Amino acid sequence: MNIAVLVKLSVDTSYMRLDQNNRVLFSEIPLKVSDIDRNAVEEALRIKQQGLANKISSFSVLTWGSSDKRVSEAQNLLREILAMGVDESYLYVDPGFVYSHLYTAKILARMIRKAGDYSLILAGEASIDGYSSQVPCRVAEELGIPCVSYARRIEVKEGKVIVERDLEDSVEVVGVKLPAVVSVTREINTPRLPTLLQIRAAMRKPVNIIKASDIGLEPMKKIHEFVAEGVKIQRKGVIIEGKTVDEKIEKLLEALAKEGITLYRG
Amino acid sequence: MKILLAGRISEVAELTGFIAPISSTADIHALIFGKPGEDEIRSLSVSKAIVAENADPSYADDVVEALKAVLGKEVYDYIVLVATRINKEAGARVAQTIGAPAITEAIGVRLEDGSPVFIRSVMAGKAISKETLSSPAVIMVAPGRNKPVDTGKRVGEIQRISISGKRSVEIIERKGKERKGVRVEDAEIIVSVGRGFKSKEDLSMAFKLAELIGAQVGCSRPIAADLKWLSEEHWIGLSGKKVRPKLYIAIGISGQPQHLAGIMDSKIIVAINKDPGAPIFKYSDYGVVEDLYVFIPKLMEKLSTRQK
Secondary structure, eight states: OEEEEEOOEEEOGGGOOBOTTSBBOGGGSOEEEOHHHHHHHHHHHHHHHTTOOSEEEEEEEOOSOOOHHHHHHHHHHHHHHHHHTOOEEEEEOOTTOOOOHHHHHHHHHHHHHHHOOOSEEEEESSOTTTOOOOHHHHHHHHHTOOEEEEEEEEEEETTEEEEEEEOSSEEEEEEEESSEEEEEOGGGOOOOOOOHHHHHHHTTSOEEEEOHHHHTOOOOOOOEEEEEEEOOOOOOOEEOOOSSHHHHHHHHHHHHHHTTOOSSOO | OEEEEEESHHHHHHHHHHTGGGOTTOEEEEEEESOOOHHHHHTSSOSEEEEETTOOTTSHHHHHHHHHHHHHHOOOSEEEEEOOHHHHHHHHHHHHHTTOOEEEEEEEEEEETTEEEEEEEETTTTEEEEEEEOSSEEEEEOTTSOOOOOOSOOOOEEEEEOOOOOOSOEEEEEEEOOOOSOOGGGOSEEEEEOTTOOSTTTHHHHHHHHHHHTOEEEEOHIIIIISOSSOGGGBBSSSSBOOOOSEEEEESOOOOHHHHHHHTTOSEEEEEESOTTOGGGGGOSEEEESOHHHHHHHHHHHHHHHHO
8 A cells, every 4th residue: 555645845933034013024934844744744754664565656836826936945954855755746836826625625635546556545634834634624525535534553464454543522533444544643653763874865756846737737716815914922021030949939929929929829 | 794603502602702702683593402401502693503403513423414414505604613622623524525614713703894704812822813704714723712692592493313333433432531630721820830849749839839820730731741740631721721810820830832721711820940040930920939848838837927
């Protein structure tokens, strides 16, 4: 069986940039492989190491602009996961791309169908920039196959996948027939760091650029618009100074009392 | 504008609070899963109730099937659910089927020039996004932030539907999570612990402090997820619980963005950390640069003498 991994090239939340009007300048924030998608890649590699998978392919849609700079940034990032052990990557680049999870999922589903026969599709539970958790199950719906989210353990056996999933108040062990989409949490594993040798070898692995004409997508409409503004930190940021711990504690308790908070019961 | 609120009856009631700012001119229907009593249904502030008695909302498949059945007969501008994990699966699938945009973890909505604008947190809590979606759209609302609101609407019609109950996912086992009655999301004061604690045993200091001041104990990701010193019900952050206490005391927590995203709504944040460069200080109201192993015992000593 082959495994497809959905890999989001997210904007890196550690390098947020704002314009003069406090709006997030998404186009100027560097990209990174969304953290939890690395866990999905790692899980695919572990399944392959058990001898249960032949090929692992990654699928990405360039959602944060499609300039040449963005494309080369994306290619470099995909080399990181190729170095981890993914066999090949597919990257969708389209200047006509219109933001919406609906289109991202349609594109991913068509890319996967066109690329071959995949029994298991893995993804992170959410991407770090938008944290919407929509795309994995949307892709499943588009492909007409089941979706199981929040996996923290996966076992593939006899045409099925057994998943231990993490819900709010319970942990469920569920079984679904393959093909299926499974999204994973960070807790499932610790993603490996590739060696220098692997990074060098990854230069020879293919990053296939896919265009709109390759998958025959109907024109996209503006159906989801957003403006993001930086959260202003409205904290006081007072550092309580004092020569001794006792003095600091006294001052802290005083400050809290002024806020109307008394730190003992009664 | 037509809105469909879907979920267990308690969730639908919660959702009436969320949509209150846009509901005055809207026609609001409810799709209820399970078998609530007629009085309960009539207590909802909606104009029509559709009850899917045999739909079990702990299966995304059931939620999807019931929603598809209703949406096949009637068109709604907004389909609104509480963003539980199961509903996030179901909402995404339904949105894809009807070719609709969706948003997850909406924290507010208001009318701007007659159109609803939805608010959510993005960039690991560092930015607030204002989003407009063409209709129909699926809206998944951050849980636990809304109380039922009576907008004067009364249930005029109760319709009953049933679903086939065909499921693609088989539940083999369901284990309740260990619950010791800890609900950090409802706490007024939280003492939260991080990697500054050197061993699991040392956490007892935090528990004693919490008991003394009537607080609940929270923790950052490594304590619950990696070290497993505390159960997940204590875990505060982007993938853990989001809290909104009057006072949040972060002890030995460096202040990773994912943790900060869970504590943004706290009224006052106090940070204790021996590293003056810890990012948490920038996101605190009051910071004390001190070794927690010195600070906590002294603080407890002081508080107990005050109490006497």
